[in-house]
Amino acid sequence: MNRKIVLSVPADINYLATVESFAELLIKRFELSEEERTAFSRRLRITLNEAFVNVLKHTPVPENALVEIEFEIDTPELVIRFPDWGKGVAIDGCYPPYPQKLIGSDHLFLKTIDGEVHFSVESDRVLKLWFKDFAENLNPDNLLENVSEGGMGLSIIVKTMDEARFVWDEERGHYLEIRKHLGNFK
Amino acid sequence: MNYTFEMNKDVLIARIQAKRATVEFAGKFKEDLIKKIDESSNKVVVNLNQCEFVDSSFLGALVAGLKKATMKGGDLKIVGLQHPVQAMFELTRLYRIFDIFENEKDAVESF
Numbered sequence: 001m002n003r004k005i006v007l008s009v010p011a012d013i014n015y016l017a018t019v020e021s022f023a024e025l026l027i028k029r030f031e032l033s034e035e036e037r038t039a040f041s042r043r044l045r046i047t048l049n050e051a052f053v054n055v056l057k058h059t060p061v062p063e064n065a066l067v068e069i070e071f072e073i074d075t076p077e078l079v080i081r082f083p084d085w086g087k088g089v090a091i092d093g094c095y096p097p098y099p100q101k102l103i104g105s106d107h108l109f110l111k112t113i114d115g116e117v118h119f120s121v122e123s124d125r126v127l128k129l130w131f132k133d134f135a136e137n138l139n140p141d142n143l144l145e146n147v148s149e150g151g152m153g154l155s156i157i158v159k160t161m162d163e164a165r166f167v168w169d170e171e172r173g174h175y176l177e178i179r180k181h182l183g184n185f186k
Numbered sequence: 187m188n189y190t191f192e193m194n195k196d197v198l199i200a201r202i203q204a205k206r207a208t209v210e211f212a213g214k215f216k217e218d219l220i221k222k223i224d225e226s227s228n229k230v231v232v233n234l235n236q237c238e239f240v241d242s243s244f245l246g247a248l249v250a251g252l253k254k255a256t257m258k259g260g261d262l263k264i265v266g267l268q269h270p271v272q273a274m275f276e277l278t279r280l281y282r283i284f285d286i287f288e289n290e291k292d293a294v295e296s297f
Binding site: 013017053150 | 277
């Protein structure tokens with residue numbers, strides 16, 4: 001059964017704890033063991049935190065705006081959409097809709113201590129984010145040199161959830177779409 | 187107050203006194219931590235034993251503190267990770283760059 005919940009909160013960092021706490025309410029909608037519930041609740045909470053902060057920090061928020069976070073529960077999948085006020089990600093100077101020549105291409109988005117966040121251009125309006133893991137080949141001698149204070153938020157979302165995409169469409173504008181398949185989150 | 191600073195011999199101790207250590211005070215904490223490292227000591231211990239949740243902004247502040255302390259020839263060590271916070275250090279793999287201790291005494295004596 002497909003159910004949709006929309007959480008509408010002021011685009012203000014003072015509402016961050018409210019957004020995070022929605023994880024606890026949402027988790028009750030799923031039939032999970034106690035262990036699964038604890039693990040998923042933590043992952044969902046940090047995802048909501050990072051995605052909300054991402055909207056506030058990295059897109060031009062209008063005065064008195066509301067962030068309308070959409071939760072689509074289509075068991076066993078949970079889809080979360082975080083709309084923002086950005087134009088999307090620029091690739092070679094192009095914003096979505098991207099030209100045909102970019103479709104199928106892959107791009108480095110940012111680096112973290114243990115890997116890289118990339119995006120693949122799935123269509124003229126969709127970028128799929130993925131994490132290239134270097135954990136097995138980390139050089140302990142220069143770890144601190146390579147670690148950055150920023151950029152961890154998006155990598156946390158990509159690692160924690162099953163799928164993450166930046167999507168642009170004429171109606172809704174730009175948004176981050178996150179998917180979690182509840183059958184395999186352990 | 188979300189955090190305090192105190193000296194134990196020549197070691198600067200930062201105690202986070204909040205259940206959520208997040209972007210709401212991460213920027214100010216980073217600023218104060220860097221200033222304290224400059225003014226007081228390059229040997230730093232950050233005690234997180236009251237924290238149940240940390241986000242990437244707060245972890246970024248710890249990374250900034252570690253970089254500052256090591257640049258001045260010292261180190262920044264972490265104490266008291268509750269399970270959800272430990273999980274964040276593992277997820278981000280920051281445990282690879284921080285020395286992590288169970289209590290302040292062990293962390294202070296490790297310098």
